[in-house]
Amino acid sequence: QPILNGLLQNKAHFLIPAEKVANVQVDNNLNHAFLMLTKIHYARIPVLANDSKFVGLISLAMITEAMMGKDDFDLNRINALTVGDVCERDVPTVENPYDIELILHLLVDNPFLPVVSSEGDFTGIVTRREVMKSVNYLVHN
Amino acid sequence: QPILNGLLQNKAHFLIPAEKVANVQVDNNLNHAFLMLTKIHYARIPVLANDSKFVGLISLAMITEAMMGKDDFDLNRINALTVGDVCERDVPTVENPYDIELILHLLVDNPFLPVVSSEGDFTGIVTRREVMKSVNYLVHN
Numbered sequence: 001q002p003i004l005n006g007l008l009q010n011k012a013h014f015l016i017p018a019e020k021v022a023n024v025q026v027d028n029n030l031n032h033a034f035l036m037l038t039k040i041h042y043a044r045i046p047v048l049a050n051d052s053k054f055v056g057l058i059s060l061a062m063i064t065e066a067m068m069g070k071d072d073f074d075l076n077r078i079n080a081l082t083v084g085d086v087c088e089r090d091v092p093t094v095e096n097p098y099d100i101e102l103i104l105h106l107l108v109d110n111p112f113l114p115v116v117s118s119e120g121d122f123t124g125i126v127t128r129r130e131v132m133k134s135v136n137y138l139v140h141n
Numbered sequence: 142q143p144i145l146n147g148l149l150q151n152k153a154h155f156l157i158p159a160e161k162v163a164n165v166q167v168d169n170n171l172n173h174a175f176l177m178l179t180k181i182h183y184a185r186i187p188v189l190a191n192d193s194k195f196v197g198l199i200s201l202a203m204i205t206e207a208m209m210g211k212d213d214f215d216l217n218r219i220n221a222l223t224v225g226d227v228c229e230r231d232v233p234t235v236e237n238p239y240d241i242e243l244i245l246h247l248l249v250d251n252p253f254l255p256v257v258s259s260e261g262d263f264t265g266i267v268t269r270r271e272v273m274k275s276v277n278y279l280v281h282n
């Protein structure tokens with residue numbers, strides 16, 4: 001299994017640590033998340049509670065959907081909402097140390113995976129980019 | 142090179158044909174793209190001219206950025222704009238038949254690649270998901 005062995009050697013490089021991952025808090029006003037996601041251009045970012053517990057993911061589309069009426073958009077519709085009101089909570093996560101075969105399987109349908117400790121603490125993310133980098137390296141060497 | 146051979150066998154399955162790819166036209170009003178991207182939840186979609194020529198990519202963040210003033214958002218700021226005013230035009234594309242090693246290299250930094258003929262016609266996209274699916278299959282078999 002040359003691919004698996006190659007990826008296993010790179011495994012330690014896959015985790016992007018929590019301090020490098022843009023995130024918002026579950027009780028933040030939705031306007032704050034709207035501004036942040038507009039500025040940083042990441043499609044989806046993690047939502048945390050009390051600074052470190054993983055809650056879910058949020059994207060711009062989840063926010064603009066909350067602005068939609070029957071045939072118009074209204075920015076005021078999100079003034080009274082929080083990140084927790086619109087974020088997606090049912091997302092797959094993995095624990096550290098993670099199993100490479102599980103990561104490869106889950107990354108087929110998810111652009112990245114939140115890495116969460118058994119107590120629910122957010123420790124970072126594993127992204128498709130890091131795996132693609134490894135595959136690209138293995139093919140060229 | 143077992144990985145490359147494995148991926149080469151799957152190569153024909155990587156292309157998602159143009160008729161299955163959500164897109165907007167370069168001269169569409171920006172409000173139309175705003176509504177579409179809110180409903181379909183894809184992070185970025187292709188922008189075409191005259192139905193079939195590839196122009197670039199557009200995301201919700203590019204639209205909400207055009208709504209931003211110094212310290213507020215105003216939906217009216219995009220009423221007079223078109224998709225062509227905000228879309229990103231400098232994106233890597235590949236031609237059919239594409240080279241797998243080039244695809245793997247470009248997919249490290251791009252979630253998908255538009256496939257464009259030598260006359261500039263949009264023929265579809267190659268996504269990381271399809272490559273991840275192949276890698277996942279090769280590891281498990």
Ligand SMILES: Nc1ncnc2c1ncn2[C@@H]1O[C@@H]2COP(=O)(O)O[C@H]3[C@@H](O)[C@H](n4cnc5c(N)ncnc54)O[C@@H]3COP(=O)(O)O[C@H]2[C@H]1O
Nearest residue numbers: 020021022042043044045111112127128129184250251252
């Ligand atoms: N500022 C930037 N600098 C360099 N490359 C950039 C970039 N923004 C996007 N990309 C490239 O585009 C890919 C898709 O980004 P997207 O924002 O849709 O989707 C991202 C985003 O939703 C999330 N993500 C990645 N890094 C993040 C971070 N530091 N903080 C929060 N979320 C992150 O994970 C998804 C997959 O990331 P991945 O790296 O595999 O894949 C990224 C990366 O290859």
Ligand SMILES: Nc1ncnc2c1ncn2[C@@H]1O[C@@H]2COP(=O)(O)O[C@H]3[C@@H](O)[C@H](n4cnc5c(N)ncnc54)O[C@@H]3COP(=O)(O)O[C@H]2[C@H]1O
Nearest residue numbers: 043109110111161162163183184185186252253268269270
């Ligand atoms: N409606 C849906 N059904 C099933 N899975 C879904 C989905 N929407 C998103 N996903 C999953 O999430 C990944 C990231 O989607 P995203 O919209 O950020 O980023 C997407 C999107 O910007 C674009 N894309 C993919 N398929 C598209 C299509 N049919 N039309 C337009 N754009 C498409 O290519 C990027 C990479 O796509 P990829 O398939 O590798 O990866 C997709 C796919 O694994």
